[in-house]
Amino acid sequence: MERDKLEKVNKCISRIKRGDRVRAVEDLYDLIGRPIRLVATKYFGNSFDIDDAAQDFWASIVELCQKCRPFSNGYNYLLKCFENQCRMNIRAERKATGRMSVSDLADYENSLVAKNGLSAEETALRMSFEKALKLMTEEERAVYALTLYGEKTVREAAETLGFSKSKTDRIKQGVMEKLKTVLISDGWDK
Structure with a gap:
């Protein structure tokens, strides 16, 4: 991603933290909305699941931004949080159907990053x-x-x-x- 876009994403995260939620979220959506959908297509095969995952992410964007530590790449942080959310959704589905495997352990550990704001x-x-x-x-x-x-x-x-x-x-x-x-x-x- 271009450096100026990275800076814009970081500024949007800062604005959301300060309380400018509506306009800052809209600006953030303009910057990373498309990459979010592309990541969702990696995990889900149909448009309904893709839409659900994206909507869940945007519904929790304020909370994710509040947890974001001030470091140089908020873009990667948000994409990683979204990937973790997608993995958690898949893992929950597998667990509900009894298809849990040991390899899901890494996904669980990744989800802790998104939840706990490490x-x-x-x-x-x-x-x-x-x-x-x-x-x-x-x-x-x-x-x-x-x-x-x-x-x-x-x-x-x-x-x-x-x-x-x-x-x-x-x-x-x-x-x-x-x-x-x-x-x-x-x-x-x-």
């Missing part, structure tokens, strides 16, 4: 964890979800997954190495 540093750290999750196999993600995220012991995770304790422990060590490698490569060792 700082840029916390957001960057979560993105590092998401990157590490993408490098993991399904077995590794399952062990990660149960031991590191779900705080189960290696023995409990092994029982849940039907693995031996030694296999689960080896997988956990591999997960820790992948996390360590990604965190160091992203500069979190300083």
